[in-house]
Amino acid sequence: MKRLIPLWITAIAGIVLIASYFVPYAQGLGELTSIWFDILAGFAFILGGGNLLKVHLKKVSDKAAGWGYSVILLASFLITLFVGLGKIGVHPSPDYPDNSWSGVYNEVGSPFWWLYEYAFKPLTATMFAMLAFYIASASFRAFRAKNVEAVLLLGTAFIILLGRTFAGVWLTSWLPESLSGLKIENLSVYIMQVFNTAGSRAIIIGIALGIASTSLKVILGVDRSYLGSARSEP
């Protein structure tokens, strides 16, 4: 029973959505199902926060290694949550000046906005900026022209790297107009439009077929791995 009902739910939800693609009468039903899905996706964010809270509270109470960082994490989590859900420091919307809850949660100048602007934004952006360094060291340590395939990869990468900056324009600016097709900036465009399009198209077709067949198996209840492994079932 515990397994059967989820299988039916999956099957019905999937079939409704597929049907709504082909049958106009089912479109309204498809919309409603999708909206429920969107709301549930909102709950997933709450679940994510809850899980984080649970894991780190446990870490703190167990005094596990690095529990001090968990305290910092919990503090920043709870402060952000408090100022955000409480709309602390948010002024009313000009349309409803007597309702202090009517303002928007991320109003400029509010503590929630401040946390975004001066903590969230620099931290996430810098995390990703580190990739520029890693890509440099990867270039130095990992890209070896050991066979034909690697030579093709690196050669293409060079053309793109040069062709998508002004360096490419200089390097081949001496080529006459009749050979303009060989200018690096034009070569990079051809590579993108011909080889990259062909290769990417083959990859996305393959992945689309994989996704479609997996979806089909899930809807039909053939593939149940998302329900957890069979042995963990009580």
Place this chain on the structure above:
Amino acid sequence: MKLHLFALSVVFTSLGDAPATATPAPASNLIAQDHRKWDDGTRIDLAWDLSADDETLVAAYRISKALARFGDFQVPLKFELVEIVKAGTGEYTVADLARKIRLENIKTKYADIVDIESLEATNQKTFPVAYVFQIVAVGRDGATSAAATTPPITPTMEWFDGGRFWFLIIVVIFCGAVIFFIQLARGGRPLKVRKIAGLEAIDEAVGRATEMGRSCLYIPGILDMNDIQTIAGINILARVAKTAASYDAKLEVPTSRSLVMATARETVQGAFLAAGHPDAYRKDLIYYVTDEQFGYVAYVQGMMVREKPAACFYMGAFFAESLILAETGNSIGAIQVAGTAMPAQLPFFVAACDYTLIGEEFFAASAYLSGSAEELGSLKGQDVGKIIVGLGIIIGVIMLSAASVILDGSPGSPFGTALLNAVEYLKQVILT
């Protein structure tokens, strides 16, 4: 078709300038009927006989629509422009119409033209909508003819969207193929799948790690169990674990999700059992690190530098961390085998690893190893999909190329035109 600018400017100049000299004759026999093809009830087809002056005076036809009724309640007609079409055009499909309108929308938009109270009195929440359409011939100098108007009409919704008929057929063929092959495999018929070259590299890598007396590292991606790439990664883990068990090599699996850890433990334990070394299985080598992407990578990176595993396997869904992992692995001189269906990360694995399972190949490897009827069957079904693509492209391209050569040699050749029409049908009707 979009002639807005041109035709509007014609209309506007006529308003400002001297009175028009020649008024074109109106279009006649304007007919409105529900869209010919099956649709979702948002289209009406219009057809009309061209104005008598179509070839001389008329520049364009202006098509307008107006609401005529909410249910049984008449509404004063207020026409709004739908489109302006070139002279010589005798039909048009008006799209994006409504069949019903909600009372509250009538209240906000049409309160000035209809008596809301009497609508409310019916206790209906929605009202069927009827439209009238009007067509006016616009002369070259801007003069407009008398209008031709249709009686009120409501679009109807069919039970099936005809525009997607061919798509449905292709979906059915593909899904049918997948189900067919799964049943075939379940019935015990062996399905042949080609050898996947990367799989030998796995055995080799484990073997070398054993020789060197160092460990193997296995990363099943950073997504949770609900991602098919993680599942494929776990299937391949089973094989790696089996090889490691038979060679008596140490296998370490740090994971980024607790659920993945639980599944990986079961899988590895099973593999050690199957290889006949259940006692060699060590639970604590398969552990959860953190969900946070960079935190996880930072940990794995540090661990790799300290322990220097001789073989690294990256099998699953990866994002920006792919290059950090591959680069670190390279710097410690490990043999690396990767597999992922993340197109953006493939370059890094391909360049830095000794062997990479690319995209679909990764799933194929997983199916090949798991040997399960479902996976092998769906792989075969996917091959059917690829045959459809290949045949479709080859036939279409040959026909189109032939048509363009024939029509270039002898313009208007009936065979060439027929070919061209066939390709157009293929592209515009079947493949959209």
Place this chain on the structure above:
Amino acid sequence: MNVAWAWTILVVVVGASLVVLVTRREQTYRALKDLDRRWIFLLMLLAVAIPILGELTFPEKPTGLAKAVFDEIEKLEPGDKVLMAWDYDPASEGELGPMATAFTYHCCKKGLKMYYMTIFSPVGPQMIEDAIEHVIKADFPHLEYGVDYVNLGYKSGYEGVIKVIVSNIRELYTTDHYGKSVQDIPMMRDVRNIQQMDLIINVSAGYAGLKEWVLFAATPYPDLTLVAGVTGVMAPQQYPYIPEQLRGLLGAIKGAAEYEKLVLDKYGDEDPDPKYLKGKQRMGPQLIAHMLIIVLIIVANFVYFAGKRRERA
């Protein structure tokens, strides 16, 4: 221009001498073979920092796809409706911010009605606010909220959101980002679904983003036109959709710089505000860093092959 030449020569000379040294001198070979990667980090830092401080810039020559994006917007008439799907976050702002700014500027100049929304991340509304604050309110103060532009904010559900709004926007978007009922927003009154949009402009950093807009909006409703700006990581995978499902594409900061130039050439002032030149400005460090990467790969390969030769010998 001369600065850039000097740079290129410097980088090439250093690279070439390293290559020579590697093959000739055992000591250099050893040093490079076991080079601490923090030295490479430092090189990267300098390659980006110095051009920024020196405000190094280069001329831009727009290519086909950027022109295609520009032309699609040019085709529209004042008052046409444009859906601005701002699917990015601060992490990708370095690449996509300049595009978003240029798109907004272009649409304001054209007098288009702008409908902002986001499905990528809960941080998306903040990106929309940036466009509104820094472009619309700063340079087009006559545009009125609710009449010329509206911020519909974020909805969770990824492609599930697109799936709903292609046929019915009202059921999901009951209010705008600020909690105002859409029924009270003049420009939302006639909008039943996004099929009524004359163009969709998507600025996308990943999932959910451009791929979802292509698959769930532009494909099932071929009348919808879609143009987009995406990060460098995503760009190559979007080419199969061009031009049928996707009319134009700006890839990475180069795409942004090209489009910026097209917009400024037609609509820019004599001395455009620096915020409209961010793409061009970031192409300076880009060039030097690309050269660095190329030199690193070449030097590393020489080290690798020198090592192989030594092994054999």
Place this chain on the structure above:
Amino acid sequence: MDRKTLIWTIVFLLAGAYLVLRSMTGGMARTYMKAVDFEFVNVAADGDEPEWIQAKPQVAADHDPNELANYPDENRQSWTRYESAPLKKYAKAVKEDPNQTTYLLSISRTIGVWLSAMFTLAIFSFLYKDSIFYKIAEAVVVGVSAAYWMVVAFWSTIVPNLIGKLSPAIVQAWAMPGLKEEQNLLYIVPLVLGAMLLWQLAPKGGWISRWPLAFFIGVFCGIRLTGYMHGDFLYQIGNSIIPLVVMVNGSFDFWGSLRAVLLVGGLLVCLVYFFFSFEHKGIVGKTAKVGIWVLMITFGAGFGYTVMGRIALLAIRLEFLFDDWLWLMDPTDKRLGM
């Protein structure tokens, strides 16, 4: 103290002294804001529904400021909002009137700029070595982002789309007075499913959360099956049907034709590589080999574009450090030009 530690200590001390000096002399990180006063007057008679008329910053159209000034204080609502303002405007305002109060130095935002600079450096410190600074920054970003997502999901989806549908009256009275929706009790379903999903946090009854998970996955699969088959499969066949013989104005276009042949041929050989029913031997093997080459070129292009993207991400962080924090680039704030 060994030599390395000594060098680092000196570097840090020097950098610190430099920063202190620069910030004391007013040369960096300062952030300004503009005060905007809001005032609303209730012009309705006592006991009637309140009718609020804006008095500040602008008086609402068809209202006389003098008339509004007559109302007593209890009929008023007023507050001040602080908008971001560039240094340029502040400098101009101070020059015109040294006693002005519209443009102000924002202490909290200046501290914010310092804090973001510290966070930026803390993350970058990881490039040198994992350290306590990086770990703290990491803890903060995980905590803040998880809470941020929760808050946005709550205010943008749960309140208007769920509570607003189940009980519009509550939402109107509370956070969204402008909401105009009718009650729809069908939305109990997502409420129940949502509650079941949150059950995962409970120690027992893990099976309960499988129902919403099953719904979630079913919808995903339903949407994706048709979506991917249509856009990434069917359309890609149509997109690939192009003439191999390209004629331009009646003459044969060699380069155009070559491009078409390479595009279609490249796609077909890649598909052969991804075909699993045949062994890669003989002609199939050779074709698959060419397929790999095409894929390698694709990956090379992907690598080039990825490099390009990552560098821009670094550029914006350095711009922040040099410009917003250190004011090394143009202290007149021309660059930001907001």
